[in-house]
Amino acid sequence: MIEKALKGGRGYWAWIALLLILIGLGVSAYARQMSLGLGVTGMGRDISWGVYIAQFTFLVGVAASAVMVVLPYYLHNQKAFSKIVIVGEFLAVSAALMCMLFILADMGKPQRVLNVLLYPSPHSMVFWDVMVLNGYLLINLVSAWAVLGAERRGVPAAAWTRPLIYLSIPWAFSIHTVTAFLFAGLPARHLWLTAVLAPRFLASAFAAGTAILILITFILKKTAAFDVGQDARQKLAVLGAYAGTANFFFLGTEFFTAFYSNVPAHKQSLQYLYFGLQGHAPLVPWMWLSLIVGLISVGMLMTPSLRHQNGWLASACAGLVLSIWIDKGVGLVIGGFVPTPLEAVVDYVPTATELSVTLGIWAIGLLVLTVLLKTLVSVRAQQ
Amino acid sequence: MSNRISAILALLIAGAMFVAALLFMQSVHGASSALRAAAPVAVARQVPIDSTRCIASTVYMKSHHMQLLNQWRHDSVRKGNRAHVTSDGRRFDKSLNTCLGCHASNPMFCFMCHEYANVKPTCWNCHISPMEATR
Amino acid sequence: MAGLGALAGIGAAAGMLPLFALEQTDMSAFSESPVPGKVRWGMLIDTRKCRDGCSGCVVRCHHDHNVPDFGKSKNEVKWIWKSRYEEAFPTASQQFQSPEVENRKVLTLCNHCAEPPCTRACPTEATFRRWDGIVSMDYHRCIGCRFCMAACPYGSRSFNWQDPRPAVRELSATYPTRERGVVEKCNFCSERLVKGLLPACVDSCTEKAMTFGDLNDPVSEIRALLASNETMQRKPELGTLPSVFYII
Numbered sequence: 001m002i003e004k005a006l007k008g009g010r011g012y013w014a015w016i017a018l019l020l021i022l023i024g025l026g027v028s029a030y031a032r033q034m035s036l037g038l039g040v041t042g043m044g045r046d047i048s049w050g051v052y053i054a055q056f057t058f059l060v061g062v063a064a065s066a067v068m069v070v071l072p073y074y075l076h077n078q079k080a081f082s083k084i085v086i087v088g089e090f091l092a093v094s095a096a097l098m099c100m101l102f103i104l105a106d107m108g109k110p111q112r113v114l115n116v117l118l119y120p121s122p123h124s125m126v127f128w129d130v131m132v133l134n135g136y137l138l139i140n141l142v143s144a145w146a147v148l149g150a151e152r153r154g155v156p157a158a159a160w161t162r163p164l165i166y167l168s169i170p171w172a173f174s175i176h177t178v179t180a181f182l183f184a185g186l187p188a189r190h191l192w193l194t195a196v197l198a199p200r201f202l203a204s205a206f207a208a209g210t211a212i213l214i215l216i217t218f219i220l221k222k223t224a225a226f227d228v229g230q231d232a233r234q235k236l237a238v239l240g241a242y243a244g245t246a247n248f249f250f251l252g253t254e255f256f257t258a259f260y261s262n263v264p265a266h267k268q269s270l271q272y273l274y275f276g277l278q279g280h281a282p283l284v285p286w287m288w289l290s291l292i293v294g295l296i297s298v299g300m301l302m303t304p305s306l307r308h309q310n311g312w313l314a315s316a317c318a319g320l321v322l323s324i325w326i327d328k329g330v331g332l333v334i335g336g337f338v339p340t341p342l343e344a345v346v347d348y349v350p351t352a353t354e355l356s357v358t359l360g361i362w363a364i365g366l367l368v369l370t371v372l373l374k375t376l377v378s379v380r381a382q383q
Numbered sequence: 384m385s386n387r388i389s390a391i392l393a394l395l396i397a398g399a400m401f402v403a404a405l406l407f408m409q410s411v412h413g414a415s416s417a418l419r420a421a422a423p424v425a426v427a428r429q430v431p432i433d434s435t436r437c438i439a440s441t442v443y444m445k446s447h448h449m450q451l452l453n454q455w456r457h458d459s460v461r462k463g464n465r466a467h468v469t470s471d472g473r474r475f476d477k478s479l480n481t482c483l484g485c486h487a488s489n490p491m492f493c494f495m496c497h498e499y500a501n502v503k504p505t506c507w508n509c510h511i512s513p514m515e516a517t518r
Numbered sequence: 519m520a521g522l523g524a525l526a527g528i529g530a531a532a533g534m535l536p537l538f539a540l541e542q543t544d545m546s547a548f549s550e551s552p553v554p555g556k557v558r559w560g561m562l563i564d565t566r567k568c569r570d571g572c573s574g575c576v577v578r579c580h581h582d583h584n585v586p587d588f589g590k591s592k593n594e595v596k597w598i599w600k601s602r603y604e605e606a607f608p609t610a611s612q613q614f615q616s617p618e619v620e621n622r623k624v625l626t627l628c629n630h631c632a633e634p635p636c637t638r639a640c641p642t643e644a645t646f647r648r649w650d651g652i653v654s655m656d657y658h659r660c661i662g663c664r665f666c667m668a669a670c671p672y673g674s675r676s677f678n679w680q681d682p683r684p685a686v687r688e689l690s691a692t693y694p695t696r697e698r699g700v701v702e703k704c705n706f707c708s709e710r711l712v713k714g715l716l717p718a719c720v721d722s723c724t725e726k727a728m729t730f731g732d733l734n735d736p737v738s739e740i741r742a743l744l745a746s747n748e749t750m751q752r753k754p755e756l757g758t759l760p761s762v763f764y765i766i
Binding site for chain 3: 036037038039041042043044045046047048049103106107108109110112113115116118119121123124125126127130182185186187188189265336337340341342343344346
C-alpha cells in the first residue's frame with residue numbers, strides 16, 4: 001500500500017524534496033550536537049530543558065487530539081467524521097514519532113536509551129511516558145493501516161481493529177496526562193506544580209490538535225482534491241472552540257490562584273512570562289501574542305457566521321495553533337525553570353544548531369505524515 | 384651485636400607503640416562519641432594482602448574480566464557489598480583499583496590486549512588509566 | 519576532637535601512598551553487605567564559623583573529584599559552592615534580617631534528602647538513595663535526560679554539557695572524571711567514607727565549620743549538636759527531609 005506514496009505530481013515531489021533538505025540540515029546539526037555535546041544548545045545548568053522538550057510537550061498534545069475524531073466516530077457514530085478518522089490517526093502517528101525523536105535529541109547519552117527498558121522504574125513518570133507513547137504510536141499505526149487496507153480491498157475492516165481503536169481512546173487521554181505528570185510532580189517548580197496542569201494540557205491539546213486537523217483538511221482539499229467534508233470541519237471547529245475556551249479558563253484559574261493567594265513562589269513564573277521578573281522579560285511579547293491571538297481565534301470559532309466561511313475558519317485555526325504552540329512549545333517549559341531553585345532569573349535563547357535539529361525533526365514528522373496521507377488519498381481516489 | 388640490640392629495641396618500641404595505639408583507640412572509642420562521628424565507617428586496616436595471584440585464573444579473567452567488573456560495580460555501588468572472596472578464601476575490595484593495584488605495574492597491561500583484540504572499552508574516558516597515572 | 523586529628527593524619531598518609539594504594543586494604547574489616555537504612559550520613563554546617571572569602575572546601579572538593587571548571591557559564595558544573603543567605607533559604611524569614619546574616623555566604627551542596635525527588639524522577643535508577651542515605655549517581659547508567667535536575671529543588675545537580683576532561687585543571691587520582699552527557703553532583707565523598715575518611719570538604723575546613731556523622735546514631739556528635747543548637751534545613755516545606763543542616 002505504501003508504494004502509492006511513490007506516485008505524485010511535481011508539487012508533491014517538490015514538497016518531499018524540501019522536507020528532505022530540512023531533514024539533511026537537521027541531521028547535520030544533530031551530528032554537531034553529538035560530537036560536541038548538548039553545550040551547543042542554549043540550554044544550561046539553570047534552564048536545563050529547552051526547545052526540544054517544549055516541542056515534545058506540544059506534540060504529545062497533537063498526538064492525543066486524534067481522539068477528537070476517533071471518539072465521535074466510533075463511540076457516537078458521527079458519520080461526518082468517516083473520511084477524517086484515518087487522517088487523525090495518521091496525524092497521531094507522526095506526532096508521536098516526533099515526540100520520541102525530540103526526547104532522543106534532548107538526551108545526553110542517546111546510545112543508552114534502552115536503559116529505560118532494561119531498568120524499568122515505575123516510580124519515574126518518564127518510564128510511563130515512554131510506554132504509553134510507544135503504545136499509542138503502534139495502536140494508531142496498526143489500526144489505521146488495517147482499516148485503510150481493508151478499505152482498499154473493499155472488505156469490512158477486521159474484527160480485531162475495533163477493540164484496538166476503542167483502546168486508543170483512553171490511551172490518548174493517558175499519553176497527555178502522563179506527560180503533564182512529568183512536570184506536575186516536581187516540587188519547587190511552581191508553574192508546573194499544579195493539579196490543573198493535566199486538564200489544561202488536554203484542553204490545549206484538543207484545541208490545537210483539532211485546529212491542525214482542520215488545516216490539514218484544507219491542504220488536502222487544495223492539493224489533493226480530497227475533501228473530508230464541510231460537516232466534519234464544522235463539527236471539529238466547534239470542538240476546538242470549546243477546548244480552547246477550557247484552556248483559557250484553566251489559564252485564568254492559574255492566574256487567580258497565583259495572584260490572589262499572593263504566594264511569591266506561585267506568582268514568579270507567571271510574572272516572568274507575562275510581565276517580566278527582575279528586569280528580565282524576553283518572553284513577554286510572545287506570551288501576550290499567544291493570549292490575544294488565542295482569545296480572538298476562539299472567539300472566531302465560536303461565532304457561527306465566521307466559522308462557516310473557509311477563510312475565517314482557516315485563519316482562526318492557524319491563530320489557535322500559533323497561540324497554543326507559543327504557550328506550550330515555548331512558555332510552559334522555559335517559564336517553569338524561572339526563577340531557578342536559587343532564586344536567579346536566567347534567560348534562555350535557543351541556538352541555530354538547536355533550531356536546525358528542531359526543524360529537522362518537524363520535517364521528519366511532516367514527511368511521515370505526507371507519505372501516510374498520500375497513501376490514504378490514493379487509496380480513496382481508486383474507489 | 385649492636386645490630387641485634389637495635390633490632391630488639393626497634394621491635395620493643397614498635398610493640399609498645401602498637402599497644403599504646405590500641406589502648407588509645409579503645410579509650411577514645413569508649414569515652415567519646417566524637418570518634419563515632421569522625422570514623423564514619425569501619426576503618427580498613429592497612430595490612431598487605433596476598434596479591435601474588437589474581438582473583439581467578441588467567442583464562443577466566445581473559446574472557447570474563449568485563450562481566451566481573453560490571454558485577455563488582457553493581458555490588459559495591461548499589462549494595463555496598465565490597466568484599467570479593469575468592470574460591471581459595473582470599474578477600475579483595477570490589478574496585479577497579481584492586482585490579483590496578485597489581486596490573487598497573489605494567490601501564491600497558493590493558494592497552495596491549497585491547498589493541499590486539501581491537502576492542503575499545505570506554506573505561507579510561509573517566510577512570511584514570513595507568514598510562515595517565517604514570518605520566 | 520583527637521579522633522578527627524588522627525583521621526586527618528591517615529588521610530594525609532593515604533594521599534602520600536602510591537597511586538593505586540587501595541590494594542593494600544584488608545577486606546576483613548568490611549561486612550559483606552551493609553544493612554540498608556542503618557546509617558544515615560548527614561552534615562551540619564555552622565555558617566557563623568564559615569569565613570568570608572574562604573573557599574578552601576570548594577577548591578578541595580572540586581579538585582579531588584575532578585570537577586571541570588567552565589567558570590560561571592551556562593555549562594557550569596559544581597558540587598559545592600557558596601550562595602547568599604536568601605538564595606539558600608528563599609522561604610525563610612527575610613524581612614528586617616540583620617545585615618550580617620543577609621550578607622552571609624552559605625555553603626550549598628546536595629542535601630542527600632531522605633525523600634529525594636531526583637531519584638523518584640530518574641527513569642533508570644542511575645541516581646538512587648544508597649543504604650547509608652547518600653543519594654548516589656551511577657555515571658555508567660545515566661542517560662542524560664536531566665529529569666533529576668528539573669526535580670531537584672536545590673539546584674544541586676550539574677549536567678556535562680560538553681566534554682569535562684579538558685576543563686579539569688589538575689587531574690586527581692582519587693576519583694574518576696565524567697563523560698559528556700551525564701549528570702553529576704556531590705556524593706558526600708563516598709569514595710573517602712569507604713576508607714574511613716571524612717568528606718574532603720569537612721577535612722579541609724580550617725574553621726571546623728562542618729560536622730559530619732550518622733544522623734541515625736543518637737549519641738553521634740552531629741546529633742548532639744543538632745539537639746543543642748537551633749538549626750535549619752533548606753526548603754523543609756517540600757518534605758524532602760534534607761540531611762544537610764545549618765546553624766545560622
